Amino acid sequence: MFDIIVIGGGAAGMTAALYARRNGKSVLVLEGESLGGQIATSPRLENFPSIKEISGEAFADNLFEQIVDLGAEVEIEKAVSIEKRADKSFLVRTEYNEYAAKSVIIAAGVKHKHLKTKHDREDLVGKGVYYCAVCDGPFYKGREVAVVGDANSALQYALLLSGYCKKVYMYTLFDKFFGDESLVKALRAKDNIEVRPNTSVVDFIGEEELTAIEYTDKDGNLCRQEIPAVFVAIGQVPDNAAFANVADLDDAGYIAADESCRTKTEGLFVAGDCRTKAVRQVSTAVSDGAIAATNASLYLESL
Template sequence: MAHDIIIIGAGPAGMTAAIYARRANKTVMLLEAAAFGGQIINAHKIDNYPAAPNISGFDFAMKLYEQATALGAEFVFEKAVGIEDKGSYKQVNTPSASYQAGAVIIATGSDKRKLGVAREDELIGKGVSYCAVCDGAFFRGKTVAVAGGSRIALEDALYLTDIAEKVYLVHKLGSFRGAEAEFDRLKERSNAEIILNSDITELKGENALESIEVTSRDGSVRDINVSGLFVAVGRVPENQNFASVIDLDEKGYAAAGENCLTRTPGIFVAGDNRVKEVRQLVTAAADGATAATAAIKYLNDKKA
């Protein structure tokens, strides 16, 4: 067997799983389609992870990567496009290769959800962005908008108030559930304007974004001149490639509980791609530890 465990996804859940698996002396390969760290790498500052206050998402991800590699975890930057259950082993396929392991942990997390407005794709990189930390500096001294009502959207708006001349936050609902602290902080920023019960219904501009059309629940329409729009309307789980070996709920999340087990013995899930109530950095790390522990037990039981 080429590896004891293959982990698909090198975010916090995947890299935590790798650390636990290597400490149990299991050979580990992490398959990552993009860059290690997952979405946390874009966090300007992490305040809610125990014993690591005020660390940036990039620094946190780098520490995890360095810890995993120091323990001997192997990183391969390829996209997993499918898993085959071969009985005595699992085969993970990429566009250019196939890899075998005794167990697999799917820790693919989630991808950005789009706003779903006409010309959104056309204007990506021309005013439309999904990462305030990545692209905010391009809009220094300009007027921008953030779409969304999550804690991430509020954090993006707060971050942008330190860079942009003015920041509009557009939210389709009338309140921000579970993010009251960030909402209160944003209300105190003099260059922030919060627009509730409204949707962004049109993106305007010829070669780049120049304005957004905002339609409120009462039907009134407002054009707002902006140079940038940062979309933060949620995430989409990346599980479709593995639907042949795991069950998915109606939203595409892996149907696995706190034990991280799937319907296929030897295949586990961890992190934001599974059904769960809380999706936070600390719960992703907890999932990684749980899934790795379950995978280690599965492999050891097979040997017994």
């Protein structure tokens, strides 16, 4: 039996493992896809305090090395269920195995909803197609960019980008926004944001990097715009349904928890992007990881 099982090997999960090991707890990290999570897919991380610039991959590799050196165990297996047993321990099932622990930290992250295009162009993600303007917008300072989306994230992306990009083209499915009025008002006041309503971006064009997008206009005509970068903000997708028996999910599917990272089940904690929160970044994910592991360690002492 492990002291703590961490579900998810992203920034939050690996930080939780780091703190748990330093508290002397045995730890198993279960990672369903690839270690590092979202940040490992980012070409450059430039807003993590004290690190001027690092590739997302190197950041994740360093964290992985740190937790392995400290003795954390890691398995590449997706957790499919969590059960709390009568003796207060937890049983975590994966696709292949079952593991027992006294405490569990869910750090399963979130997935940006990807735009479905005519051709599968996932190869252009990070090479002109982005899902995080906060992270990757500054690379296009002084240039023209496009934003796809019509709700708060897209509005915020457009406003942020308009501060340092030459021009921002905003593609929206309808002729209205589905975000806060204050954001819409601020957007309307910007000279360098051009909204293209009733449009649908249907393809990304480019060999090694994005060079253009294709979209249909309000009359259904297929059009093309040469552009070096497009920021897609059409929503995020948490994947927490498998844990709904032990944790409350909010309307959007995020695990309900406050800054303490506690869930409704004693001994079960949540960290990072998968929980209810306003800012989803590496700095907030590692903060949650530290808090969740500390509170899990205190919980173990109380048993």
